[in-house]
Amino acid sequence: MAATEEHTVLPAPTFDKPVKVLIVVSPYYSDIANGLLTGARGALEAAGVAHESVEMPGALEIPTAIGIADRASNFDGYVALGCVIRGETTHYETVCNDSSRALQLLGLQGLCIGNGILTVENKAQADVRADPDGQNKGGGAALAALHLIALARKWTDTRKGIGFLPAGDDTLLA
Template identity: 70%
Template sequence: MAMTETHYTLPRAEFDRPVKILIVVAPYYKDIADALVSGARAEIEAAGGFHETVEVPGALEIPTAIGIAERLSDFDGYVALGCVIRGETTHYDTVCNDSSRGITLLGLQGLCIGNGILTVENFDQAQVRAEVAGQNKGGGAAAAALHLVALARRWGGARKGVGFVPARDEIQIAGASRGKDTA
């Protein structure tokens, strides 16, 4: 059982200027979601960061919300939180695989995301993993996002956009490259 194993945990990420993290949570199992969010918030605050939390209907909507936030806001990183408990149908497999795939694809585009979407067999497993005094997977997901933000800052700083540049930004970029003020 995982509770008896020893795992190495990286030291907390440190920053010279505060980070701003968006926590995206699917509160389908509200008690589990609340525990995950508590752990994530505590970890972000311990690193001197700021956070905002938004709720989405389910785990499948988490990657979409993160993609929208990346295009339209100024967050340094993201924490994806939720819980998927196996049921009687294959819907579990679809939700687990597709939410994870969506987060992975966003990460491969350069977004700093900690994935704390629990995929478990039953509610008891979810409780053990979500509790701040237990496995604290919400805090672990926040720590992962913070470590990725630290790497992004170390290797190159700010970047914007996922997949496309909105037309209004293209006009400003084009005008700036010709030395014209488009504002």
């Protein structure tokens, strides 16, 4: 059972320059969203990270909001929070798959995103996962975003090439 399994949680990375994160949350299930948000904010604040939050109607709108924010702002990373509970139709699969796929595609484009959109069978599972004093999936998503930001910053100044420096203004070519 997931609630009793042991797993490794990496410590929060440290930063030498300020970090700014946008939390995008869907309050569709407001009590679940509030738990996720409390956990995410707690993790970011414990790491000394500045953050803002915006709400979107549902999980499908979260990736679009992150894409818009990335084009129009200066956030270093993003935390996606929400909950999708299985219902009686196939809409569950659509929302789970499409929101997750869209976040993954944004990540592959270089955005640092912690995915805290819960996909569960019932509300009881969501309650356990969203509880900041329980599994704290909101805090976990925030930490995931911070680890990706740290990795991106580690390699930002790395020069690309094939073992040599590109020609500069002081380089003469024949």
